[in-house]
Amino acid sequence: MDNLFEKLSKDVRMQEGLHACMNCGVCTAICPAAEIYNYDPRIICDTIQSRDNDEIEALLKSETIWYCGECMSCKTRCPRGNTVGLIIIALRSLSQELGYFAESEKGRQQLFLKRVIGHWMLEKGYCLYLEGIGTDLYPEQGPVWDWIQENYRDVFARLGANYQGDGTGILRKIPDEAMAEIQSIFKTTGAIDRFEQIEKVSTEKAKQMNLKLDDTMANEYIGHIYTQTEKNHNAL
Amino acid sequence: MILEGKKAIWNDYQKEIADDKLYYVRSCVRQNFFPGAETTFLRIMREVLGKDVFEHPCHTSCSGIGYHSDLLPLETTMTVVARQFSLMNESGYKNLVPSCITSFGLYTEIMDTWHHFPETLEKTRKQLKEATGRTFEIPENVSHASDVFYKFRKEIAAKSQFKLINKHTGKPLKVVEHIGCHYAKMFPSKGVGGAEYPHVLVGMVEDWGGEIVDYPERRHCCGFGFRQYLVSANRGYSVTSSRKKFESMQPYQPDMIITNCPGCPMFLDKWQYTLSEMEGKVYGKDGRGIPVFTFEEVAGLMLGFDPWDIGLQVHQVGCEAILDKIGIPYDPAKKYDGPDGKKLSKPMAATFNL
Numbered sequence: 266m267d268n269l270f271e272k273l274s275k276d277v278r279m280q281e282g283l284h285a286c287m288n289c290g291v292c293t294a295i296c297p298a299a300e301i302y303n304y305d306p307r308i309i310c311d312t313i314q315s316r317d318n319d320e321i322e323a324l325l326k327s328e329t330i331w332y333c334g335e336c337m338s339c340k341t342r343c344p345r346g347n348t349v350g351l352i353i354i355a356l357r358s359l360s361q362e363l364g365y366f367a368e369s370e371k372g373r374q375q376l377f378l379k380r381v382i383g384h385w386m387l388e389k390g391y392c393l394y395l396e397g398i399g400t401d402l403y404p405e406q407g408p409v410w411d412w413i414q415e416n417y418r419d420v421f422a423r424l425g426a427n428y429q430g431d432g433t434g435i436l437r438k439i440p441d442e443a444m445a446e447i448q449s450i451f452k453t454t455g456a457i458d459r460f461e462q463i464e465k466v467s468t469e470k471a472k473q474m475n476l477k478l479d480d481t482m483a484n485e486y487i488g489h490i491y492t493q494t495e496k497n498h499n500a501l
Numbered sequence: 502m503i504l505e506g507k508k509a510i511w512n513d514y515q516k517e518i519a520d521d522k523l524y525y526v527r528s529c530v531r532q533n534f535f536p537g538a539e540t541t542f543l544r545i546m547r548e549v550l551g552k553d554v555f556e557h558p559c560h561t562s563c564s565g566i567g568y569h570s571d572l573l574p575l576e577t578t579m580t581v582v583a584r585q586f587s588l589m590n591e592s593g594y595k596n597l598v599p600s601c602i603t604s605f606g607l608y609t610e611i612m613d614t615w616h617h618f619p620e621t622l623e624k625t626r627k628q629l630k631e632a633t634g635r636t637f638e639i640p641e642n643v644s645h646a647s648d649v650f651y652k653f654r655k656e657i658a659a660k661s662q663f664k665l666i667n668k669h670t671g672k673p674l675k676v677v678e679h680i681g682c683h684y685a686k687m688f689p690s691k692g693v694g695g696a697e698y699p700h701v702l703v704g705m706v707e708d709w710g711g712e713i714v715d716y717p718e719r720r721h722c723c724g725f726g727f728r729q730y731l732v733s734a735n736r737g738y739s740v741t742s743s744r745k746k747f748e749s750m751q752p753y754q755p756d757m758i759i760t761n762c763p764g765c766p767m768f769l770d771k772w773q774y775t776l777s778e779m780e781g782k783v784y785g786k787d788g789r790g791i792p793v794f795t796f797e798e799v800a801g802l803m804l805g806f807d808p809w810d811i812g813l814q815v816h817q818v819g820c821e822a823i824l825d826k827i828g829i830p831y832d833p834a835k836k837y838d839g840p841d842g843k844k845l846s847k848p849m850a851a852t853f854n855l
Contacts, residue, residue, distance in 0.1 A: 297726070298726070334724070334728075378570045423840045443560075
């Protein structure tokens with residue numbers, strides 16, 4: 266079995282994020298996630314410092330590592346210069362590499378994120394894409410956002426945008442040659458491999474859960490991971 | 502505290518901000534949710550301040566939302582960032598100005614990582630060359646767009662037609678400043694004033710006539726949290742964080758909120774709508790919401806730009822009450838017009854007229 270502590274330690278985010286934690290708990294006191302979820306960033310440091318392979322494996326398969334919002338408030342406060350937010354990025358990265366992310370309901374949400382944020386970045390060059398963020402998925406955007414979406418070409422033109430146009434400007438079409446470079450970067454640096462891993466592991470999990478999953482966004486599995494929380498994740 | 506000591510501490514949190522020949526990179530969030538703010542930034546920089554600000558048509562997202570949604574390996578994001586730098590190099594510019602705070606934080610983090618782990622810089626150079634044939638050099642200066650307006654805040658004040666002052670009482674408006682977490686929480690020395698007392702928006706507000714509101718949850722996150730907002734099942738995290746801030750600031754009766762991050766004003770605006778619908782609660786005066794602005798919008802208002810040209814109609818919380826209080830003129834009939842006075846539909850009414 267892999268030595269998970271050694272694997273984690275190769276990640277520069279771990280090297281930057283965790284020196285010797287004295288478990289003072291200041292990170293937990295300042296953490297927005299700890300206020301909402303059953304989450305204690307102090308224990309993340311404690312578990313990793315234990316170097317216990319079984320404990321670290323359990324952490325990689327847990328809901329716990331998906332609670333952080335990566336606001337990095339912990340970085341400012343830690344008297345030892347640790348950053349639990351960076352450790353979390355390293356843990357989530359390894360959890361996906363090993364296929365463990367699908368063992369938790371919060372981890373399974375990576376497929377939804379891959380199919381929106383990942384897809385838009387790879388195909389459009391933007392992490393957010395106007396036509397994909399309607400109030401069907403984001404109802405709290407409210408009636409003014411509905412009005413913008415209904416009139417988007419006129420509203421954006423009124424505000425000086427160049428929506429899907431050539432040249433410079435707001436929400437311009439990224440030229441094909443630029444997108445070819447982005448796609449080549451994604452292939453060369455491992456993003457495409459990660460995307461394929463997320464799809465492959467999610468497909469296996471959907472079968473186990475007896476939920477239909479296809480290439481679209483309108484299927485049982487996507488609907489389930491996007492909206493459902495069956496466990497109680499709340500702070501105690 | 503001894504004055505010399507205080508000055509010495511403050512010196513640690515001063516940063517060099519480039520003042521001309523700037524290379525502007527846009528924000529995914531700001532382009533989608535506050536397009537008028539980016540238009541206003543460039544208009545002020547070029548037409549009011551007479552600065553050279555360049556935009557390359559081939560630049561893309563920095564990939565930061567993908568990175569902080571944990572979809573992209575570090576190597577991918579480093580190489581996307583390196584490509585942005587390569588485009589800047591070929592354009593002949595050395596001073597990078599991101600519109601986005603997530604981008605600013607990401608550029609800062611990556612440059613810091615390259616400094617402390619030189620092998621990652623070499624790997625990025627190799628991967629960028631292999632993927633695109635490009636080479637790159639690191640910018641000489643990275644300043645967020647709000648840093649740039651901080652630098653020119655007195656020049657903007659000198660050219661302004663309005664101040665952040667209640668025209669009826671002559672008193673300064675009470676302003677909540679909200680700083681995006683990734684501006685200085687990760688690297689305090691890279692933000693004006695550091696993480697605890699960032700001065701970047703305070704300086705603008707005070708020089709433009711307003712008064713800053715200090716309140717307990719001033720430094721709490723707006724609640725974006727990347728996956729915590731983007732996935733419906735997690736969204737309670739996001740609204741709870743904003744609610745905590747509203748509850749904390751309400752007793753101080755702020756007139757408005759100013760922000761430097763593109764995401765924060767969207768959440769602080771839209772979550773007020775959501776909370777009014779969910780709980781029947783509003784946080785502003787006279788049964789209204791607290792209007793939320795980007796720093797570019799506030800600068801545009803001070804300079805006398807038409808509120809509908811800078812995009813205040815895209816906010817869910819209405820801005821008219823604060824415009825009246827300052828004395829800024831506007832034509833209500835033109836609020837929802839398209840280009841060249843084209844008449845468009847109007848938004849549906851919410852339960853509460855925020």
